[in-house]
Amino acid sequence: MLKLRLSMGGTKKRPVYKIVVADSRFSRDGRFIEKLGFFNPLLPKDKKERVGLEIDRIKYWLGQGAQPTIRVSRILGENQLMPMPAKGNNPQKAIPKKDRKKKDEAAPSGEAPKEDAKKAEAPKEEAKKAEAPKEEAKKVEAPKEEAKKAEAPKETK
Numbered sequence: 001m002l003k004l005r006l007s008m009g010g011t012k013k014r015p016v017y018k019i020v021v022a023d024s025r026f027s028r029d030g031r032f033i034e035k036l037g038f039f040n041p042l043l044p045k046d047k048k049e050r051v052g053l054e055i056d057r058i059k060y061w062l063g064q065g066a067q068p069t070i071r072v073s074r075i076l077g078e079n080q081l082m083p084m085p086a087k088g089n090n091p092q093k094a095i096p097k098k099d100r101k102k103k104d105e106a107a108p109s110g111e112a113p114k115e116d117a118k119k120a121e122a123p124k125e126e127a128k129k130a131e132a133p134k135e136e137a138k139k140v141e142a143p144k145e146e147a148k149k150a151e152a153p154k155e156t157k
Contacts, residue, residue, distance in 0.1 A: 002066035006039060007032060016040050019053065019072060021061045039075060051075060
């Protein structure tokens with residue numbers, strides 16, 4: 001299967017990618033059929049030197065059935081060579097790594113312990129809210145009763 005993908009070049013911590021068409025069985029930086037452009041992620045998005053594409057050759061390879069990787073399809077979508085791919089939804093990325101580990105250890109059955117914890121906390125909070133006004137009402141009533149008791153002996157005299 002033919003793929004349009006990125007082949008990494010550059011030096012340590014300074015990546016520069018070639019956009020190539022290659023057989024999917026070849027390694028990432030290994031043998032490729034043709035170089036179709038370049039991508040320099042270190043440059044700002046508004047600079048034209050960030051991405052260079054050979055548009056006619058890319059269209060040819062797409063016509064031959066080459067499938068772009070997600071990153072290459074985004075680059076091609078930004079340059080209007082193909083429709084922009086839909087954004088992926090990975091809800092695991094929204095959870096901090098330390099919590100992901102706890103979740104994996106605690107729930108091998110696939111249920112999320114956070115949801116269970118939230119469900120368990122909700123009744124406790126409601127119970128606290130329900131008890132709080134009763135306690136406040138008792139505190140408010142107590143001084144009134146004491147005042148009545150204090151007034152009662154005055155009336156008997």
